[in-house]
Amino acid sequence: MLTILESCSNIPLYKTKSENKIVRVPVNAFLKSKYLIVIPLDVSYNITVIKKTETDFHSLVMKCTHADNPVQFIGNEFKCSLHGSIFDNSGKVKTGPAEKPLYSLVTELINNELIINLK
């Protein structure tokens, strides 16, 4: 498994690969920010993980629910450049044309490691 922790001036990025449809992220990747963009290099969309409390994490797939275009996390919300949909930081639609919230993934904290289930 490849793990590279990069930092950008906005939100940290974490590159990895999935194994058996599971992505593992060390919890210390959240030292700098409550947001982390996880880039599973073997799947087509990134995942934004939001640390809600020390033990509660929420993972959102960065795939627009309107027509599958990748979204960007900009200024605390997700934006889709294709037709302009905007989702808030919990994934809810703020501006259409999207109607459904961003997909969320089951995420558990086990032994200081986040287990994100891609299924």
Add this chain to the structure above:
Amino acid sequence: MIFGKNSSTSIGGYGNYFYQYNSNLNKSEINLERTVLFFGHKFSDRFSFFSEIEIEDAKVSGGEEGGEIAIEQAYIKFYVSRNTYLNAGLFLPRIGIINENHLPNTYNGNERPMLEQLVIPSTWRELGIGIYTQLDALPMNLSFAVLNGLNSSGFEHGTLIRGGRYEGSKASANNLAFTGAVQYNINKFSFQVSGYAGGTVGFSPKEADSLNLESGPLGTPVILGEANVQYKNKALTIKALATTVSIPDAKQINSAFANNTPESAFGYYVEAAYDLIHNRKSEKKRSLLAFVRYEKMNLNSTIPTNGIEDPTLDQSHVIAGLTYFPIPNIAIKGDVRLSHTGDQNPSLVINPDPTAPPFENDIQFINIGIGFSF
């Protein structure tokens, strides 16, 4: 399936109905201004197709004024890598705010900003190829495109370069255009700078010579620069945009086509909007935006020696109103536009219509409408 290699087809659309009262004409009109259908198909994770088909003014009948059926976009999107893709076909380059994102629930007011209709001729689509990339190391997006150029014989007095767009229909490929944009997003701010430079003469060198025009990829150019900033903080949104257009060979264009093309134009607008119900716990999906926008533009800020100045193209507009979203996909809009222009130039008033109302520098418009997207 959230992740996976399955192909899929998507359908969507948008439209808007629009009532307008014009105080100068003392007349009102109601119109189904736009009905647009999107069709998209994802062939694989790397290849997709996107399109928009638009019907303007509800119907198009032979020989009657108004109405249009147009392909607004139709392009293949190809992901070269995870953060970089190419668009090839008919697409809307990243210039200004409205050109890429023009759905009626993404802007305030029934009318798109006047500046982004008259100075930046949105929706401005041309044929070509573009590359879009998102940097990992910085919150920055870059885009660059090569497109077919404009047609200066189509420029019309009062609408700057708008009439010169080919919009994908039998465009001249002798003259080209280059356009690029840089977006930088930091915290609550998004900044963008974009530019366009393109030739406007698609004739063969011999034909162009006979009209004393420069042909070739960038012959008789149009150069456009634009910058905008958007700020968003909870209920407050602020947008500001400025643009300038330069047509250095306007004199030659006027000599060839007698269309009173100016040498330069500029414009800017500033808009503030506030969601009046953002704090209400029960108002999770609804919002009610109160907004005001000030726009200033001069479509003939400098003219060549063979041009005729038209002070009515030196305009300012104040638009204020409300946009109510019962759900994020439907916008109910009410606004007032107060427009002010300079005086008429009598030498441009040829064969005045005897039934036309007297010229006024100040005109009010009352606009009510509904926009939707899905």
